[in-house]
Amino acid sequence: MQQTFLWKSLIATSLIVAVSLFVVVVSYSEKPYFLLQPVFGQTFSSHWMFSKQPYKAFKPHLGYVSIPKQEPLKLHCELCSIVSSSGQMLGQAAGPQIDRSPCIWRMNNAPTRGFERDVGQQTTLRVVSHTSVPLLLQKPQYFFGQGNDTVYVVWGPLRNMRKDGKGIVYNMLRQAAENYPHARIYVTTEDRMNYCDMVFKKETGKDRIQSGSYLSTGWFTLILAMDMCKEIHIYGMINDTYCKTEGYRRVPYHYYEAGSRDECAEYLLHESAPYGGHRFITEKSVFAKWAKSHAIKFFNPSWQLS
Numbered sequence: 001m002q003q004t005f006l007w008k009s010l011i012a013t014s015l016i017v018a019v020s021l022f023v024v025v026v027s028y029s030e031k032p033y034f035l036l037q038p039v040f041g042q043t044f045s046s047h048w049m050f051s052k053q054p055y056k057a058f059k060p061h062l063g064y065v066s067i068p069k070q071e072p073l074k075l076h077c078e079l080c081s082i083v084s085s086s087g088q089m090l091g092q093a094a095g096p097q098i099d100r101s102p103c104i105w106r107m108n109n110a111p112t113r114g115f116e117r118d119v120g121q122q123t124t125l126r127v128v129s130h131t132s133v134p135l136l137l138q139k140p141q142y143f144f145g146q147g148n149d150t151v152y153v154v155w156g157p158l159r160n161m162r163k164d165g166k167g168i169v170y171n172m173l174r175q176a177a178e179n180y181p182h183a184r185i186y187v188t189t190e191d192r193m194n195y196c197d198m199v200f201k202k203e204t205g206k207d208r209i210q211s212g213s214y215l216s217t218g219w220f221t222l223i224l225a226m227d228m229c230k231e232i233h234i235y236g237m238i239n240d241t242y243c244k245t246e247g248y249r250r251v252p253y254h255y256y257e258a259g260s261r262d263e264c265a266e267y268l269l270h271e272s273a274p275y276g277g278h279r280f281i282t283e284k285s286v287f288a289k290w291a292k293s294h295a296i297k298f299f300n301p302s303w304q305l306s
């Protein structure tokens with residue numbers, strides 16, 4: 001009895017010694033690496049210091065693949081400023097503040113030229129609806145030309161995005177990638193599209209297809225941003241009760257379409273459309289909920305989130 005006990009403690013002790021030795025050896029062999037740190041300079045140390053999950057954050061995202069190589073999207077940003085296409089952007093002079101952000105995201109073909117003071121001029125990434133792809137292709141040199149390193153992330157239903165030669169929008173993008181080999185074009189995978197639908201159902205209790213609606217580009221943008229950005233600043237997005245607020249600001253639906261139907265009229269039409277509408281208002285209430293668990297802030301107009 002005593003002997004087995006002795007044996008056990010001997011084994012335990014040698015195990016502890018072995019583990020400690022291992023730890024010492026490992027940390028010793030890591031020493032030269034740490035000593036090299038100053039040589040690597042800022043990039044290394046800033047990730048080291050500020051990013052909570054440096055490795056996870058840089059993991060390639062399998063929900064978005066490049067054209068034509070089918071490589072997953074690799075992206076991470078400490079702060080993404082998302083510029084909405086709403087007329088709320090007009091007259092707020094938010095451009096300089098937006099341009100100071102390390103990553104600037106826009107949607108569809110929303111222009112910067114002529115609106116720099118209000119929307120800024122830098123663009124890191126654009127989330128683009130399949131229906132807006134023809135608009136980009138009207139100015140291919142401007143959007144995809146050499147020297148333009150904007151990342152394009154296109155979303156769309158399988159019927160338009162299928163890769164077997166029958167996806168009309170996918171074919172357009174493949175052609176663009178051929179004409180502009182430096183263009184950084186990604187498409188949302190079918191799995192990721194289904195995931196975005198599933199999130200809508202989980203958050204609203206409504207089946208997107210059965211309720212006859214389409215998700216908006218804003219929806220796809222926020223889902224992507226929550227995976228890619230540590231902090232998110234959203235400009236020019238109204239909240240879910242804005243259009244019921246007395247004396248709200250009447251602005252065009254898009255800042256670059258002066259004289260079009262006003263934003264709230266457009267939102268109300270969509271919200272109640274029995275078929276083919278975007279549920280912009282419902283989506284906004286979900287965004288408010290997400291802002292409680294993610295670092296999301298809303299500017300111009302700002303949202304009071306409790």
Ligand SMILES: *[C@@H]1O[C@H](CO)[C@@H](O)[C@H](O)[C@H]1NC(C)=O
Nearest residue numbers: 112121123142143147148150
């Ligand atoms: C790239 O295209 C964007 C349009 O999204 C434009 O604002 C920008 O000036 C272009 N950048 C370069 C370097 O050509």
Ligand SMILES: *[C@@H]1O[C@H](CO)[C@@H](O)[C@H](O)[C@H]1NC(C)=O
Nearest residue numbers: 239241242245301303304305
């Ligand atoms: C929503 O927007 C309206 C108008 O700007 C504002 O009065 C209200 O406080 C906002 N609600 C929240 C929850 O942010």
